[in-house]
Amino acid sequence: MSKNLVSNLLIDYLEDRGVEHIFGLCGHTNIAFLSQVEESSINFVNVRHEQISAHMADGYARVTKKASVLLSHLGPGLTNAATGVANAALDSIPMVVIAGDIPSHYYGKHPHQEVNLHSDAAQFEIYRPFVKRAWRVDRPDLMPEIIEKAFQLAETGRPGPVLISVPMDIFSKEIDPALFDRVKQHTRSITKPSMSEVKAKEIIEKLVNSNNPVIYAGGGVMLADAAEELREFNEHFDIPVAHSLMGKGVVSDDSDLTLGMTGFWGTKFINEKTRTADTIFALGTQFAEADSSSWESEYTFDIPNTKLIHIDINAEEIGRNYPAEIGVIADLKEALTVLNRVAKELYPMGISNERIKKEIAENRKAFRSSNEELRKDNSFPLMPQRILADVEAVIPKDAYITTDVGWNKNGVGQQFPVYQAGRILTPGGFATMGFGAPAAMGAKIASPDSVVVSLVGDGGFGQNPALLATAAEENIPVIWIIMNNSAFGTIAGLQKAHFDTTYGTVFKKSADFAAIAQAYGVEGIKVNTADEFKPALEKAIRLNKPVVIDVPMINNPVPTDGHWNIMDIYSPGKEVHHVSVN
Template structure:
């Protein structure tokens, strides 16, 4: 159907056709018609206080829901402000679409110095995200928007952008809305020869292990069935946590997996870059194109490039759910795993849990949070002492998508704004963000966004008046010359109250429990400060980069 509307409105019509009901964004001159379209269509608009947060919120929305997140910012500096979030979303495979403007058509590529002009905006973005689309012909608006959303969510998901020139976005024209293509089926066609070879390799294994990444989040049922057929423990480092619940007999955290690694004779990596066993447990400073040690390796990944970046013994290119189903069918009645492997798995989990208890006070606080947080509640860590303690399994994860990490980018400051997006996507579920004082201050202004839009996130700030990990590294490796690692911080309770949020302060895990229970029940913006002495937290790094089993 043809409609006489502005280019901005046409973009929004096509965005809605792709199933979007929420946009995170900040208006500005070049994209006024876009926001006019948002207003007319009565979309849920969340307006953060910084453009970077708009992209982080879209990422949290996408990562936690499996939907495609959408944000809108002005071109030039607005887009550049989102860059940290965009490369984070690229790293943790989050499907998000950024909507932006461009200088007027006649100025494109001229270098005249128009408002917010970049030398090559789309080219700049393409260097860090999956793709960048430009709508030059307004009649192609619907087709290009559809293509952008398909690109974001298909194959290895990731961020894309859409730009339209200022004058094109404001001009009224006749637009036709095209229906988006149906969601792609289960990826590329499976290579049957490779599938049979993989089944042969798996059937001979006595002590297999499965390691999941973000590419397995939608395949929990299929991964679980395959694991039970193989009696294989299932683990993950960050994004793949909870594909099989870590309180299931076969589900385990990273430290427990390291206990079994030396005896494992086959690793099946599912939608994972396998950073943990081959980098964290190996040489983090030396690139290897294929493993030089360890068990046989089968990789399942929808991205064929991964098979060249890190070459397995056998690669299966395809959607993880489809490949796991096919392997399950191939292996029926053929498995003969070592019966002692189940006992080894149970022992490894107990040994690991006991060992990591030395990482205090983080583990005591995490135990309280895990006890209070519902099984389907969401936990968003930060690059902090508490965050690193979750990497070693200090907070068991019970369901996929409930542990939202930054992935390999390790982006300080991502946690709080990302958690706001998680809560917007899941308003009826508990969401807890745990930050250090340093990381929280990267986006502290978004507490106003939480209050304005009544985003019921519970934010815990562990205040140790420092960039704690930097300070420890300077203590151990640089003669305690603390260069830029010690911080002054505000009174976080008064800070919260000044924004209209509830603020609390605790000093012990025992004090945290009733306060956290109260905050989750309130389902309103709440901030809890945990007071921690500078330098008091034990390091988790011996478990993140272990030289050997315990």
């Protein structure tokens, strides 16, 4: 077989770029490429459903901070993966999707599995609403240029997925290797936009002259790998830091300047601090609805009465939901580097604010005390707070945690301490049920020496339990803690509170996930008393292999001090939130 086939040269390119893993699933349109992967240094991570591979690639990219590679088949393969790719897109995670497509010489003939009801040879358009760009490779000689553009676009600006749809015959065409050699000469490190010292001085003086400024950090700080620069800045001036859900972990939860998560699942203390601030310094955040209590000024943010300074890599986010007095388009690591340098020149001794540190310490102690009874509760099924308390006591501080949606995501954001940036992976913008369990496998592949724990509900894990086949086959030592309340719990609590029914939200029969795990060849542990959970988790860490721990849980709602406008849509004027569902 010729070494100058597109499939061979593409694999050489990916190796040269440092790609070590490709996540995906086979199909007749991509096996010409897949078969050549076997001869390369790249590991193909084989799955049983494309959504699993997309979430694995997402988790992998969040840990490595480089674009992951996803391989898909056409038609149903591409649509199966779409949910995971869209989740990555809304959370700004870089990913290059390579998808097989119909043969180019069959355009217009409507061949097997083509999506063609509105136009011919238009598979790539399915992804157009959520990827940064979708290419179809119409000539083999275009492949080198497109793949180079794809990685650059995925990783620069606001990161995100891109799609390359490759007609299957293109993989088997010969081209001149010089076309790939040429793009390999292009830089892999592009200088990112910074900010001027003049603007940095203006921002610093604005903050210093504020009576009660608050830094509001989003997931963009993590994407820019700027957590250390943020810590240096906020500690120099003793400015407290609140964060969005996606900003969880950007500042350590044991810092005496960390307020915590805002919005619907934030506490009253945190929301009041951001609402009554005279200046909000926002970094890498879009002020999402749940984080901002549906943008209603009496709950979380009172902008423009509070003045806003907003830095983001994406110009579209500045002014989208709140008007900014100062707006800066910049990479956050670059911008904070300038801010730290200017801060030390203007205020070499820094500024101390013992009052805010004392307030935060007192509130943290009071919140912990109010939760302590639930954290020690021996009820069975377990209280969710007890589950989190036992996890906190057992896992190392540098463990990776993935969440799904529901109590595990909202409760962790509100109550579970995270000490290192980037150590919690959660589905934000798309809030995809089914993300947490496979994303943990991607994280473990990216960081094999780390403990990786997935906190996931039975509804979320039940989306794709076939991920266990990949875990067993690849020996990926992830620990899945299934917080099993036999329901789509958050929705059941909403429905019960507003409509006095749990129709369609509570399961009549709960699966035995430990038995399911064992059927796949994975260690499965069923917890039968409250006191069995902690030893089971300790055992799982010692085993260093894939383990499922099925933990029956009482379906209590996460306490909510913020606001979400859907409550007013359901029950106007009644101030009803969630309720417990038994």
